Amino acid sequence: MDLSTPLQLIGRSAEFQHIVEVLARDGDLLITGVPGSGRRTLVRGAAQEVGAIVLEIDCIRAIDGQRFVQLLAETISQNWQPAKIQDWVAQNASEFFVLNLEGKLKLLHSLNQKQLWQAFEILLQLPQIIAVDLHQRVVLILQSFPHIRSWDRNGLWETTLRREIKVQTDVSYVLIATIAESSQQTDETNYPLETVQLPPLAKDVLAVWAREILHTQGLKFDSRSQALQLFLDAVQGHIGDAMTLIRRLQTLCRPEALITEKEVQQAIAELLKDLSITFESLLMLLPANQVHLLECLALDSTDKPQSKEYIQKHGLSRGGSLQGALTGLQHKGLIYNAEQGYRLALPLLALWLQQRLS
Incomplete structure (x- = not known):
C-alpha cells in the first residue's frame, strides 16, 4: 500500500x-x-x-x-x-x-x-x-x-x-x-x-489506516494485546465508525501511550452510551417490521434472511412484508444488500442493539 x-x-x-x-x-x-x-x-x-x-x-x-x-x-x-x-x-x-x-x-x-x-x-x-x-x-x-x-x-x-x-x-x-x-x-x-x-474496507486495509491516523497523534495499539483486533471487529470496515472510535481513543489515551484492550472497550462503551439517544430516535422512526428485522440481523447475522429456517426461528412474516423490510432498510442505508450478506451497515448500531437485546 x-x-x-x-x-x-x-x-x-x-x-x-x-x-x-x-x-x-x-x-x-x-x-x-x-x-x-x-x-x-x-x-x-x-x-x-x-x-x-x-x-x-x-x-x-x-x-x-x-x-x-x-x-x-x-x-x-x-x-x-x-x-x-x-x-x-x-x-x-x-x-x-x-x-x-x-x-x-x-x-x-x-x-x-x-x-x-x-x-x-x-x-x-x-x-x-x-x-x-x-x-x-x-x-x-x-x-x-x-x-x-x-x-x-x-x-x-x-x-x-x-x-x-x-x-x-x-x-x-x-x-x-x-x-x-x-x-x-x-x-x-x-x-x-x-x-x-463503496463496499466496507477490508480489515487489513483499515488496520493500516487506523495505525497511520493514530501514529500522527503519537499513539499506537499494544501489539501484545488484542486491542487492534477488538477495534477492527467493532467497526467492521466502516470508515465513519472507525473515525468516531479513533477520536474517542485520542481523548482517552495520553500521547506516546500504548492502546490496550481496556481502552478500546472503554471507548466503545462510552460511544454506545453517547449514541443511545440517537439510535433510540432512529428506531422510533422505523416501521415495526423493519425494527424487528434489524434486531434479528444484529443478533443473528445471515446472508439468507428469506430462508424458511430463519423466518421460523425469528417469527418473521413471509413474502412481501419481509422483502419490503429488507428493501426499506437498504434504501435508508441501514443494511447492506445481498452481495455484502445483509449485514448491518452501521457497526456501532449493531453493537448497541446486541447490548440492548442481550
Whole structure:
C-alpha cells in the first residue's frame, strides 16, 4: 500500500482514480455506499484533482420543487461574483429571481407552477455559464438525491436535470445515494450514469489506516494485546465508525501511550452510551417490521434472511412484508444488500442493539 496516499483515500485509491477519470472527461456518476463510507470525501477530492468548482446540495432539505429550486439557486450563486449574477438575472431571469442584499439568489414568492418550472429550466443552464466564464469545470454533487422522488412522482424533475447536465460540456452531475440505488434503473438508457460502489474496507486495509491516523497523534495499539483486533471487529470496515472510535481513543489515551484492550472497550462503551439517544430516535422512526428485522440481523447475522429456517426461528412474516423490510432498510442505508450478506451497515448500531437485546 502506498502510504503517500492521503489518509482518507486509503483503501479507496482505485475508486478515487476512476472518479477522477470520469469527471475529467465530463462524465456523470452515481456513487453508492452506506453513510460514513467516504462517498463525499472521494468526490470532493476528485473534483479538487481536476480543478473543478464544487456545488453541493443536500436533497433531504428539498421537500418540494420550490425548495429544490431555491437550494439550487443559493448553491450556484455562491460561486460567482454578485455583479455577474446580477447581470444574469437582469438579462435572463428577472421575472423569477432576485439577488438579495447578502448576495444570494432568491426565488420570487409569487410564482405559479408553470413559472417555477421555467425558473428551474433557466437555472439549470447557469452552472455551464459559470464554468465557461471562469474556465473551470463544475461538479454538481446531489447528496441523498433519491429523496426528491418522494415528491417528483413522475420523474419529470429528475429526467430534466439528467438531460440538461448531459448536454453541458463543463458540468458533471454526481448523485450520492445508498447501495439500494445501484439496482434502480431510472431512465438509464437515455441518461446513463457510471456507478461506483463503496463496499466496507477490508480489515487489513483499515488496520493500516487506523495505525497511520493514530501514529500522527503519537499513539499506537499494544501489539501484545488484542486491542487492534477488538477495534477492527467493532467497526467492521466502516470508515465513519472507525473515525468516531479513533477520536474517542485520542481523548482517552495520553500521547506516546500504548492502546490496550481496556481502552478500546472503554471507548466503545462510552460511544454506545453517547449514541443511545440517537439510535433510540432512529428506531422510533422505523416501521415495526423493519425494527424487528434489524434486531434479528444484529443478533443473528445471515446472508439468507428469506430462508424458511430463519423466518421460523425469528417469527418473521413471509413474502412481501419481509422483502419490503429488507428493501426499506437498504434504501435508508441501514443494511447492506445481498452481495455484502445483509449485514448491518452501521457497526456501532449493531453493537448497541446486541447490548440492548442481550
